[in-house]
Amino acid sequence: MEEADHPHHEEHPSYQRHHFESVDQQFDATNFAMWLFLVTEVMFFGGLFASYLIMRNWYYRPFVEGSHQLSIFWGTANTAVLIVSSFTMAMAVWSAEVRRKGTLLLCLSLTLLLGFVFLGIKGIEWHEKWEKHHVPGIHQYSIAAFLDPASDPEVHKQYPDDQPLPYDLAQKTEQYFFLYFAMTGMHALHMAIGCGILIFMIVRAKAGAYTAGHVTFVENFGLYWHFVDIIWIYLFALLYLISRHG
Amino acid sequence: MSAATIVSLPDQATARIPKMNFITKENGLLSWLLTSDHKRIATLYLISITFFFFIGGALAGLIRLELLTPQTSLMAADTYNKVFSMHGLIMVFFFLVPSVPATIGNFVIPMMVGAKDLALPKINLLSWYLYVLGGLMMLYTMSTGGVDTGWTFTTPLSTHYLNTNVVSAALCVFVAGFSSILTGLNFIVTIHKMRCPGMTWFRLPLFVWSMYAASILMVLGTPVLAITLTLVGLERIFHIGVFDPAFGGDPLLFQHLFWFYSHPAVYIMILPGMAVISEVVSTFSRKRVFGYTAVAFSSVAIAVFAFFVWAHHMFIMGISNYSALIFSLLTMLVAVPSAIKIFNWAFTLYKGSITFETPLLYAFGFMGLFTIGGMTGVFLGSTGTDIHLTETYFIVAHFHFVMVGGMLMAFLAGIHFWWPKWTGRMYPEKISQFAAVVTFIGFNFTFFPQFILGTLGMPRRYAAYPPEFQALNVFSTAGATILGVGYLLPILYLTWSLKYGAIAGNNPWQATGLEWQTQSPPLTENFTEIPIMDHEAYDYEWLERQQEKEVASVG
Numbered sequence: 001m002e003e004a005d006h007p008h009h010e011e012h013p014s015y016q017r018h019h020f021e022s023v024d025q026q027f028d029a030t031n032f033a034m035w036l037f038l039v040t041e042v043m044f045f046g047g048l049f050a051s052y053l054i055m056r057n058w059y060y061r062p063f064v065e066g067s068h069q070l071s072i073f074w075g076t077a078n079t080a081v082l083i084v085s086s087f088t089m090a091m092a093v094w095s096a097e098v099r100r101k102g103t104l105l106l107c108l109s110l111t112l113l114l115g116f117v118f119l120g121i122k123g124i125e126w127h128e129k130w131e132k133h134h135v136p137g138i139h140q141y142s143i144a145a146f147l148d149p150a151s152d153p154e155v156h157k158q159y160p161d162d163q164p165l166p167y168d169l170a171q172k173t174e175q176y177f178f179l180y181f182a183m184t185g186m187h188a189l190h191m192a193i194g195c196g197i198l199i200f201m202i203v204r205a206k207a208g209a210y211t212a213g214h215v216t217f218v219e220n221f222g223l224y225w226h227f228v229d230i231i232w233i234y235l236f237a238l239l240y241l242i243s244r245h246g
Numbered sequence: 247m248s249a250a251t252i253v254s255l256p257d258q259a260t261a262r263i264p265k266m267n268f269i270t271k272e273n274g275l276l277s278w279l280l281t282s283d284h285k286r287i288a289t290l291y292l293i294s295i296t297f298f299f300f301i302g303g304a305l306a307g308l309i310r311l312e313l314l315t316p317q318t319s320l321m322a323a324d325t326y327n328k329v330f331s332m333h334g335l336i337m338v339f340f341f342l343v344p345s346v347p348a349t350i351g352n353f354v355i356p357m358m359v360g361a362k363d364l365a366l367p368k369i370n371l372l373s374w375y376l377y378v379l380g381g382l383m384m385l386y387t388m389s390t391g392g393v394d395t396g397w398t399f400t401t402p403l404s405t406h407y408l409n410t411n412v413v414s415a416a417l418c419v420f421v422a423g424f425s426s427i428l429t430g431l432n433f434i435v436t437i438h439k440m441r442c443p444g445m446t447w448f449r450l451p452l453f454v455w456s457m458y459a460a461s462i463l464m465v466l467g468t469p470v471l472a473i474t475l476t477l478v479g480l481e482r483i484f485h486i487g488v489f490d491p492a493f494g495g496d497p498l499l500f501q502h503l504f505w506f507y508s509h510p511a512v513y514i515m516i517l518p519g520m521a522v523i524s525e526v527v528s529t530f531s532r533k534r535v536f537g538y539t540a541v542a543f544s545s546v547a548i549a550v551f552a553f554f555v556w557a558h559h560m561f562i563m564g565i566s567n568y569s570a571l572i573f574s575l576l577t578m579l580v581a582v583p584s585a586i587k588i589f590n591w592a593f594t595l596y597k598g599s600i601t602f603e604t605p606l607l608y609a610f611g612f613m614g615l616f617t618i619g620g621m622t623g624v625f626l627g628s629t630g631t632d633i634h635l636t637e638t639y640f641i642v643a644h645f646h647f648v649m650v651g652g653m654l655m656a657f658l659a660g661i662h663f664w665w666p667k668w669t670g671r672m673y674p675e676k677i678s679q680f681a682a683v684v685t686f687i688g689f690n691f692t693f694f695p696q697f698i699l700g701t702l703g704m705p706r707r708y709a710a711y712p713p714e715f716q717a718l719n720v721f722s723t724a725g726a727t728i729l730g731v732g733y734l735l736p737i738l739y740l741t742w743s744l745k746y747g748a749i750a751g752n753n754p755w756q757a758t759g760l761e762w763q764t765q766s767p768p769l770t771e772n773f774t775e776i777p778i779m780d781h782e783a784y785d786y787e788w789l790e791r792q793q794e795k796e797v798a799s800v801g
Contacts, residue, residue, distance in 0.1 A: 019363035019440075021776065029365040029439040036431050040469045047473030047503050051488045054499055137484030172494045178486050182477065 015214040034220040038227045059172040066176030067242040068159045075240040085114035086229045093222045096215040112198040136178040146170040190228050252601050261749035263670040267767040282367035288353035298340040305333035310723040318709040326709035327394035334397030339422045346518030350660045357761035360442025362771045365435040373428035380422035387414040401489035401500040405481040416475040423468045430464030444779035455542040456521030459549035463510040471507035505556040513552040519656030527591045529757040530606035531598025534784035537590040544583035551580040561632045570629045577627035607682040608659035615651025640700025646693045666754045670766040671747030685732030691725025
């Protein structure tokens with residue numbers, strides 16, 4: 001058995017923490033921990049999805065008409081951006097494993113750039129919502145576009161079959177937007193945290209931290225990034241594509 | 247030979263605390279505040295939760311003082327609402343949830359599985375800092391007016407109709423929740439990935455099994471509370487939301503989301519207590535736990551069933567009769583694994599060599615009081631009786647029996663049991679036995695009358711009550727005073743023991759378990775070499791053979 005009171009640093013890599021018996025155990029344990037953390041994230045977002053489920057079930061038409069206010073173009077663009085960023089992230093993990101520092105830096109930087117593009121597009125979308133007074137609670141939420149769809153020519157052209165909603169249902173569109181901002185906001189927060197960690201990783205990668213055999217951090221972050229991507233795909237389907245079926 | 251005690255101490259004339267241990271390894275405040283040693287973090291937690299326990303206890307004292315008279319004599323009704331809300335929030339989130347896991351669990355689990363530390367030591371330290379941050383935010387919340395929603399943040403009262411510190415309180419519970427999630431996550435990874443060679447799942451002490459089950463609940467349930475409180479906060483800030491009927495929301499949605507965590511939360515609170523009882527009952531009857539597999543699986547069963555019963559907190563809230571029926575049925579089922587454990591502990595004691603040291607006294611208290619509390623839960627799980635008993639003092643008595651008579655006694659049992667390992671010193675036995683008895687008597691005087699008050703119809707969360715209930719309330723407050731003495735005594739004599747207690751040696755209880763094979767207090771790295779587990783759990787024959795071979799070390 002190992003002598004833990006006389007650590008032989010030449011016998012195990014410098015990045016092996018002393019409470020682990022081997023690098024394999026260390027990688028195994030931290031990887032498992034990241035998966036478990038992602039399970040907690042699923043439960044966390046789950047509360048939002050549960051609320052969405054109930055509200056959409058109760059107020060289907062307001063949800064449909066609320067979703068028509070979103071830009072399918074930007075939503076699809078964001079989805080493509082995130083899927084590509086997951087690809088670049090996977091390439092980053094591969095680069096770390098095969099110890100190619102240059103490629104690793106390129107892939108991490110591309111992932112970061114795409115992350116910023118996503119957040120930028122989100123900003124554009126949210127700004128548009130602010131301009132049209134569709135931000136719930138504050139800033140005089142306006143139900144005009146739902147009482148009379150013709151008053152919003154842009155959206156009306158895309159969805160000419162949308163009927164005017166009765167007053168009480170038109171008010172429920174505010175619920176839709178509350179959930180829209182809560183869900184995309186929570187997702188954007190997770191993206192922003194991911195971008196912050198990516199910046200940290202790029203600095204560390206430059207110093208050669210991940211291309212000397214110790215790829216755990218990059219791999220585990222990759223899991224996180226893919227998870228955030230998957231959440232967006234659900235959000236895109238649930239928030240943007242409500243009426244697009246059949 | 248008079249076997250009045252199993253305590254086996256080294257010769258006190260020559261015994262010394264080992265010079266090198268986790269406490270003496272490094273000095274200075276920063277070495278404690280930046281530590282990655284699970285034992286130091288456990289110590290930090292122990293100090294913090296004791297601090298919050300006394301704040302919560304002071305609030306309880308205020309509640310009982312107010313309830314001495316039928317009128318609102320001591321404080322306005324609004325203030326009373328704040329007092330019981332803060333009492334609940336502090337006791338649940340800052341005492342009961344982290345009590346055994348963050349102190350005893352942190353300290354003992356790595357040693358029990360044969361590891362040098364938990365899997366993620368820095369995350370462990372982070373969880374303590376989150377706890378402290380949450381606690382500071384809680385103190386801020388209290389000092390700026392508190393919150394009066396009850397610990398349950400019921401909507402739309404909390405989102406729409408109050409102007410107290412709801413957001414602040416929600417935020418501090420959010421932060422404390424993440425502390426809990428990280429602790430549970432750490433335990434799960436450690437138990438899966440850090441067991442020493444030969445330590446199969448079924449050789450683990452049952453403490454580990456119950457802690458594992460509690461950790462699963464922490465990891466899966468707490469995030470739902472986090473998002474629910476986030477939504478409550480967003481609703482208050484944006485004045486629109488999914489919980490407020492004024493905007494088309496549903497208050498029942500809040501209840502479902504809240505209780506989806508908060509029911510598993512009560513099992514998060516009790517399973518670690520049951521973990522302690524398994525160890526204590528075995529050690530003080532010198533017998534392996536009866537039905538190891540049953541106790542192990544019943545812990546996991548409790549964790550699984552915990553997620554299926556939440557709406558029994560909502561029987562009168564407007565759920566459908568069919569919902570109520572199903573949840574009532576499932577609630578009856580969830581009682582079964584808990585009962586299995588009580589039976590197994592009783593069978594462990596049967597024909598064992600029982601000695602009545604303090605940990606076992608607390609364990610007896612647990613077994614009796616938890617059983618009463620659990621059985622009154624059956625009345626509450628049955629919808630017909632629940633309609634009359636809910637929102638009365640019957641509920642208050644029920645959960646105090648399981649949480650205080652159950653969990654808090656188990657916590658004290660564990661603290662006394664592992665105290666020699668933690669500090670290297672024994673606590674004074676006679677006064678601690680006295681304190682245990684005082685606690686038991688005080689507890690029964692405090693909370694048993696509340697069952698009667700509940701059946702007579704006294705509502706909970708009321709500062710004023712009909713005068714015919716006064717006698718029982720006075721009785722209850724008198725009991726609370728005795729209970730307070732019972733809780734104060736351990737603080738005094740445990741602190742005393744740090745300097746004057748008898749030197750404990752490695753294994754004063756002659757207990758099985760890998761932690762008792764290390765020195766007291768343990769080395770920072772727990773083991774000089776990773777042990778190989780070659781015997782079953784609770785193998786007292788193996789222990790006897792060990793003791794024949796070893797020579798008691800001196801310093």
